[in-house]
Amino acid sequence: MARGLKGVNDVRIWEYASHILGLQPISQTEDRILFNALTFLRRGLGSADQCLKHCASYLESSGTNKIDLIGRWVRGTLVGTLEEGEKVVGDLVNAFLLESSQKGNSIRMRPEIHVELINLYETEVNPILVKLDGRGLTEAPKLETWTDVTEMHLMNNKISKLPEYPNCPKLSLLFLQANHHLRVIPPHFFECMPVLKVVDLSQTRIRSLPQSFFKLVQLQKFFLRGCELFMELPQEVGELHYLEVLDLDGTEIITLPVAIGKLTNLTCLKVSFYGYNDSDRKNSQSNRIIPQNWISNLLQLKELSIDVNPNNQGWNVIVNDIVKEICSLAKLEALKLYLPEVVLLNDLRNSLSSLKHFRFTVGRHEQRIISRLPLEAAVKLEEEERCLKYVNGKGVQIEIKQALQHVTTLFLDRHLTLTSLSKFGIGNMENLKFCLLGECNEIQTIVDAGNGGDVLLGSLKYLNLHYMKNLRSIWKGPLCQGSLFSLKSLVLYTCPQLTTIFTLNLLKNLRNLEELVVEDCPEINSIVTHDVPAEDLPLWIYYLPNLKKISLHYLPKLISISSGVTDCTNVRMAKRL
Incomplete structure (x- = not known):
């Protein structure tokens, strides 16, 4: 254990090592301290742990030639080169996990270490799983x-209640989400x-985390999504040095503590x-x-992912710095x-092409308590890869036009002056x-094709x-x-001046x-309009061959659906005119 802590200056890690040594045995092994010490040491081995596992399984008790051993590692892709293998052997020997003899040419493992490592690895290969999800349980399992x-x-x-002091030396995964009655953790x-x-x-009702949580120094992933009563993350979170995923989406946190700066291994945040106003919080400028x-x-x-209430003055103060970072x-x-x-998109312009997924909401606005967006549309928005939501826009900003070249989803919400989507340059929307x-x-037509000649919105679905x-x-x-050729769904809600669609x-x-889907469009009198003589209409047959559903609600002036044009016959229709 002392070798494993060589060079470690963090007092809390030493304290935790001492805590590990004193834990109760997790099996019938006689050497509890050795077992716990090996558990701790493996945490710092990284990829070398797989080499140690190979030694526990295949190393001869009398010793194995070092070059032969490293050769097996290379063939098994445990290490990439002979030099890398030499370094791993050296590290394992220095940690007393392996021994060398014959001037370093032979490698062996002490029998007592071999026995305890086999116990450890068998626990991982044959995990004990308690699966009691969705059973309607009101109490946690017994100790x-x-x-x-x-x-x-x-x-x-x-x-609603968890055990006070469970002894779980083997536990690696704990799932307690969606226990809505859980308010306190012992x-x-x-x-x-x-x-x-x-x-x-x-999705629990907890407001805080107990101090024992911050002793989980091996913790890699922590999820606290949708915990609306959770408002403060303690400074002690900085002790979780190995944390890779921290998901606080849907909490009500006011600020992140300075100590969170220690979590430099995060891959997902x-x-x-x-949200608060200046009048809600004192010294808001000094509290980032x-x-x-x-x-x-x-x-x-x-x-x-950084989700903020648009009224959050603290975000408005730092957003320029955050974007640059x-x-x-x-x-x-x-x-x-x-x-x-909108101008903040300029700083992100070079990043847009390298991002696989992004979701930007651009423009100052008030947060709505009740959304007018239909649920189906809201769900669809969340599924798309690269989304731009532009709120309360005015005019045609160059930053928006440039961003549209990388966007697969556009939500234009309450634009104040735009008369046609074409004003943003339909050519910028090839990926939409x-x-x-x-x-x-103010929008009167979606696409104004001008003189035509180009395929427009060919990817739009x-x-x-x-x-x-x-x-x-x-x-x-x-x-x-080719224009609109990929379109699968057209939905129209409350367009009071629209008289026809196609x-x-x-x-x-x-x-x-x-x-x-057409709903609450009171001036529509025909779904299809044309000026083709009736005798020529038989030539215009089999339009919309893949149409499966037509839903028409509150169209009091609707006289004709097809104006004599034949569409496909395999259509499910819902009408409430």
């Missing part, structure tokens, strides 16, 4: 159930869980901040909700962010798959239009073959349309 378990699945129950609950790596307390320069030090970060994260793949000002426009009262006060047409101007030219391009 004796916890002793030998390696995984405890208790999610989706009605548990002070010593986590005291004897030395190898716990994953904890999920999401999700956090939600409670995120410590300065911390984000830029998260060199391993791949996923970052984010731009320095070379490994970042996914980003969710609220940007009060989902388009949602809501309460854009879903077009949803909601509360469009002055909308009069979907498409204006010539239509090139022209014959538009229908010809919608061969992949599967769903048409």
